[in-house]
Structures are given as C-alpha cells and as structure tokens.
Amino acid sequence: MDIATIKRLKELTGVGLTDAKAALTEAGGDFDTALAAMRKKGQTKADKRGEREARAGLVGSYVHDNRIGVLAEVNCETDFVARNEIFTDLVKNICLHVAASAPEYISEEEIPADIKAKMTAEFSEKVIAEGKPEKIVPNIVEGMLKKYFAERCLLNQPYVKNPDITVGDVVKEANAQLGENIIVRKISRIQLGEVA
Numbered sequence: 521m522d523i524a525t526i527k528r529l530k531e532l533t534g535v536g537l538t539d540a541k542a543a544l545t546e547a548g549g550d551f552d553t554a555l556a557a558m559r560k561k562g563q564t565k566a567d568k569r570g571e572r573e574a575r576a577g578l579v580g581s582y583v584h585d586n587r588i589g590v591l592a593e594v595n596c597e598t599d600f601v602a603r604n605e606i607f608t609d610l611v612k613n614i615c616l617h618v619a620a621s622a623p624e625y626i627s628e629e630e631i632p633a634d635i636k637a638k639m640t641a642e643f644s645e646k647v648i649a650e651g652k653p654e655k656i657v658p659n660i661v662e663g664m665l666k667k668y669f670a671e672r673c674l675l676n677q678p679y680v681k682n683p684d685i686t687v688g689d690v691v692k693e694a695n696a697q698l699g700e701n702i703i704v705r706k707i708s709r710i711q712l713g714e715v716a
Contacts, residue, residue, distance in 0.1 A: 529554055561691065574701045577600045582615035586712075587668050590615045593706040601700050610694045612703070616680065617687055623674035626704050627688075633670060639665060674707060 531541040532555060540558070547553035577595035584590075593612045601607050625631055643664045647657050670676040675688035682690075687704075695702045 525551060529558065532558075546559075559696070564584060571611075573597065574703045577705075578602055578608065578611045580608075580611035580615045582612070582619050584619045587660055588619045589710045589713070590618045591620060591706075592704065595703045595705050596698065597700040601698050604698060606694055606697055607702070610690065611659070612620045613681065613690070614674075614687065614704060615705060615709075617677070618674065618709050620680045621677050621710075622709055623707065624672040627672065628669055628673050629674045636665070639668060643668075 525541045526537060527542060529544060529551065529660050530537055540554075543554040543558050544551070547557060569667050572582040574597050576597060576599050576703060577593065579593050581592075582590045588663060592611060594607075594614060596607060640661060643661045647660050647664075648654075652660060674687055675686065675691065679685050679687050679690050691702055691704060
C-alpha cells in the first residue's frame with residue numbers, strides 16, 4: 521500500500537494519515553472497502569454532530585440556461601468552514617441538483633400532514649381496487665408512500681452526480697470531512713413559464 525493511496529483516502533474522508541493507513545490495513549489494502557468503512561464511521565460521527573447549532577453558512581445560486589434558477593441556504597457552525605472549498609462546492613452541487621431534480625421538500629419532516637393523509641388515502645384506494653388482501657394493504661401503502669416522498673425530498677433523492685448515493689449521503693460526507701454540523705435550511709427553484 522503506497523503513500524498516494526493513503527493520502528487519497530485521507531482526502532476523501534477527512535481523517536488523519538494514521539487513521540487512513542489503519543483503515544487500509546484493516547481492509548487488506550482494498551481501497552473501496554476502506555473507503556466504505558471510513559464513510560460509515562464518519563457518518564456515525566456526523567449523526568452525533570446533528571444536534572449542534574448551525575447558523576453560519578452560505579446562500580448559493582445556480583441559473584441553468586436562463587430558464588431555471590435555484591437558491592439554496594446551507595448552514596454550518598462557523599464562518600471558517602463556510603469559506604472552505606469542500607463546503608462551497610457542496611452548496612454549488614446542491615443548487616445544481618435542485619435545478620436538475622426539482623425536489624418539493626428538503627426532508628420528510630417538512631411534508632405537511634394533510635399531504636401525507638391525502639396520499640395515504642389515494643394509495644389505499646388504489647391498492648384496495650387492485651384486490652390486494654386487506655391485512656397487507658397498510659404495508660403496501662407504506663412502501664408506496666416511502667417511494668413517492670423519497671422522489672420529492674431533496675435529502676432522499678439519488679444524487680445527480682452519483683445516483684448510487686443520496687443527497688443526504690453527500691451532506692453527511694461533507695459533515696464528516698469538515699467536522700461540523702451541516703444543514704440544508706432552504707431551497708427555492710424557479711422555472712420559466714411554470715405556473716404555481
């Protein structure tokens with residue numbers, strides 16, 4: 521295992537050289553396995569940081585072909601991190617993603633109760649009309665709701681630059697690299713000619 525590989529793992533995960541080397545040794549020199557293990561550890565730490573106050577940050581913007589405009593407020597804990605290249609790239613990429621994927625909400629917690637109730641009733645009717653056994657209807661409806669809202673919530677959407685991970689994973693990765701709580705606070709997307 522060479523120093524370039526160790527440095528690459530260090531840069532991608534935000535850990536020290538010693539930790540990167542240890543992860544590679546533990547993974548038997550397999551870079552992808554080591555990276556997955558380090559990401560999992562970083563995301564666990566990131567989840568713990570989620571309780572800390574995040575009021576610094578940036579408002580990013582993106583305009584595509586003068587037809588779609590996006591504003592996004594992404595917060596972190598300090599101005600120092602807000603000026604960091606990893607953070608500024610994250611904000612730009614979130615704006616780009618919002619332009620491409622048009623999420624309606626940031627997370628499932630934002631979905632109004634009346635919308636959830638409406639969709640639950642709609643999906644229940646559909647499943648019952650298909651003649652499914654009554655006792656499995658709630659499970660089927662729950663799966664349908666999860667899929668429906670995952671497509672409409674920014675943090676659950678497959679990331680436009682790498683569909684194998686979600687936008688939430690990208691935010692957690694930046695959180696792990698920067699060591700601060702990062703929150704996508706607001707998003708706004710305007711499309712030319714679109715009627716609200």
